[in-house]
Amino acid sequence: xxxxxxxRMILLMGPKHSGKTTIGRILAALLPGEFMDLDExxxxxxxxxxxxxxxxxxxxxxxxxxxxxESLLARSGEGRKAPFRVIAAGxxxxxxxxxxxxxxxxxxxxxxxxxxxxxxxxxxxxxxxEKTGDLPPFLNTPDPQETHRTLHERRAWSYRxxxxxxIFTEQKKAEIIAREIxxxxxxxxxEGNQEEPMAxxxxxQEDITKLTVDVIVNAANSSLLGGGGVDGAIHRAAGPExxxxxxxxxxxxxxxxxxxxxxxxxxxxxxxxLPCKGVIHxxxxxxxxxxxxxxxxxxxxxxxxLFLAAKAGFxxxxxxxxxxxxxxxxxxxxxxxxxxxxxxxxxxxxxxxxVIFVCFDRENYRLYLNLLNP
Numbered sequence: 364x365x366x367x368x369x370x371r372m373i374l375l376m377g378p379k380h381s382g383k384t385t386i387g388r389i390l391a392a393l394l395p396g397e398f399m400d401l402d403e404x405x406x407x408x409x410x411x412x413x414x415x416x417x418x419x420x421x422x423x424x425x426x427x428x429x430x431x432x433e434s435l436l437a438r439s440g441e442g443r444k445a446p447f448r449v450i451a452a453g454x455x456x457x458x459x460x461x462x463x464x465x466x467x468x469x470x471x472x473x474x475x476x477x478x479x480x481x482x483x484x485x486x487x488x489x490x491x492x493e494k495t496g497d498l499p500p501f502l503n504t505p506d507p508q509e510t511h512r513t514l515h516e517r518r519a520w521s522y523r524x525x526x527x528x529x530i531f532t533e534q535k536k537a538e539i540i541a542r543e544i545x546x547x548x549x550x551x552x553x554e555g556n557q558e559e560p561m562a563x564x565x566x567x568q569e570d571i572t573k574l575t576v577d578v579i580v581n582a583a584n585s586s587l588l589g590g591g592g593v594d595g596a597i598h599r600a601a602g603p604e605x606x607x608x609x610x611x612x613x614x615x616x617x618x619x620x621x622x623x624x625x626x627x628x629x630x631x632x633x634x635x636x637l638p639c640k641g642v643i644h645x646x647x648x649x650x651x652x653x654x655x656x657x658x659x660x661x662x663x664x665x666x667x668x669l670f671l672a673a674k675a676g677f678x679x680x681x682x683x684x685x686x687x688x689x690x691x692x693x694x695x696x697x698x699x700x701x702x703x704x705x706x707x708x709x710x711x712x713x714x715x716x717x718v719i720f721v722c723f724d725r726e727n728y729r730l731y732l733n734l735l736n737p
Contacts, residue, residue, distance in 0.1 A: 373544060376452045377477030380487055382537050383451040389541035391449040401452040404431045425459045432462050475544055477530055481512045513611060530676055562709050564718045566735060568728040571721040572600035575638045577677035580668050582685045583644040587613045587623045593683045602636040627663035629671050641675060643668045647686030658700055661686055665704040673712035681719040684727045698730045
């Protein structure tokens, strides 16, 4: 969602237990601004609860949701002089095309998605089912937990395609989350999105699986099913859950008739047993003499990884030396492409404050140091 003016509205979308109401109230007090709950406004405008409207038909609820959102946008004036307005909305707004189209057309909105990890969301459903004796109808399958995980991750990817920042709310206190969103919002100036100071770039020679940076990049293969080198090391350190997550992504892509992850592309998963918060898997090109677009594909790996990290709300990212192992890309050429691409892309990803190039061997480490500090 492109911003052409300084954001004056924050829309927090998330499921019932995401803490969006608490976070929204704290955020409104920090800015300061006005807090509104879209569900409460729907009930005020229609005289019926969102649950009642939903039971009357999905289209009935979506229409009421759109009208409530439209009234809030009109009241805000969508201008710089309007007060900050914080809106809490259900995560289902992502499935309301007219509402999402309206948000895309509006200016001055920061869209933050508050998510639960699949494990936490399932635990809440399980506890509710123990009390009521029933699972939601859509989970009446032979393996309800796996069905839930698949549906949850499918919805999460929809969120990530629309939101400006992603936050897993059970991992932090509401006060910390509110401050993170406020800090992100206040980076914008009254003149619009002005370029921020360049992120810090570091060169290290150490084990990428032990870094506590927000997100690490995995030099994956196109199957996403693990391999040797850094790919194998990351899978071993993350545990079997990472492979399962990659299998689900690969399976979904295959159903669409696509490769799991073609060269130059990138996908995001959880970090599981790793100390970081997420893993971006990108597939570097196999060196074939440099006449098959290898340089462009390698640059795409770094560029798309940065965009994906920024969209997910990460501020720190660590890259390995992509394609310089068994894929045979000349090390000096790969290092030049990596540094040049990252430096050119950082102004487009202002949320990224730290980039670490983690070198496996001494040769790469010296190359990066010499190129960064000629």
